[in-house]
Amino acid sequence: MKKPRVLLADDHQIVIEGLKSLLKDNFEVVGSVGDGRALVDQAATLHPDVIVADISMPQLNGIEAARQIKKTDKNIKIVFLTMHLDATYAANAFEAGASGFVLKHSAPSELATAIHEAMKGQTYVSPLIAGDLIRTYRQGDSPEMDLFKKISPRQREILQLLAEGKSGKEIASVLNISPRTVEFHKYKMMEQLNIKTSAELVQYAVKHGIISI
Template sequence: MTIRILLVDDHKILREALKVVLERELDLALVGECSDGLDALKLASELHPDVVLMDIGLPVMGGIEATRSILAEQPGIRVVALSTYSDRRIVLQMLDAGASGYVVKSAGRDELLRAIRAVSMGRTYLCNEAAATLVDSVRTQTPAALRTSEKLGRREREVLQLLAEGHTSPEIADRLCIATSTVDVHRRNIMRKLELHSVAELTKYAIRNGLTSP
């Protein structure tokens, strides 16, 4: 299956470089590009891409607002944030807006391609820099982690960590040597106990409370 991509960045040189990278991949198709958040919203509505590569510091409408607006209209689209920085506040704002991935612009070609393919399969992907920043910032938040430990069983904590790291239910089942249906039961129980409603919310919860590693 070809992954249809919309590229949003206000730097033409970077867009041209990314186009070269994307066009070399047989399973990826660049269907559109633009330089501001408002145009991104319009093109997403017209082109229905699978993945949007979204710069954060955009003119007219910023990347965070554009992400939130696009996903409000088309929740099936996956957004990978592109940023010069891995600042904790910005990463969390993008995740709160609904982004499924976060990659710093200094990352290599292979990491960007991994992010695109991961989010297209429903996973969450954080580059090493972003994940490390978030984990380091919450290492001292032990009370919340302890509260989670009290609510969840050992196996549920293992499933939560693997979900937050972007693994699918079959992958988790294989790693823990349990049935995929059992993983799904654990996921539902975790969501019920923590009062969360999606894997994206589970991921943000795990990162904020230091329950996952980069």
């Protein structure tokens, strides 16, 4: 029986090596990347069956990367492996098209189970946050989260890069747009979110999981 092809994404090499060792018997690890932008590129190149990705990654976080990947290839399954216990992260992950959400301190067998469930077209959530996730869906989005969801994907990309300390010129180079376009999106975003300073913008990015400290 052919082994499922897996692409790994985590910005900690020790985690990548551990995952390779954990998965090698039952899965074919076809590659690994350390940031979300590289993940999008490699997903398009390698066409894995499943991606195992962290949420907090530089340049483009895992959830935004998942959104981009799912737009171009709906068949790729995505399982998040993360430290984030907050069910809001899980809700956002599934909204972005994820098939699984596994906590990093779960038993190793959970990840394999999540991958197998994803391959069958099912979803998997770590039992530790399953109850919280259900409550999150029942409560619905807060007015602040509704506002956050109105930010465009491009604005969220720029928000992350700004929060990581990149200049307008550096962001323009990464995204292949003009510095003027970067500034336009920045100030439009600040207006939408009623944010006055760049420091508040960074705080907002941390609060909403765009970046982590």
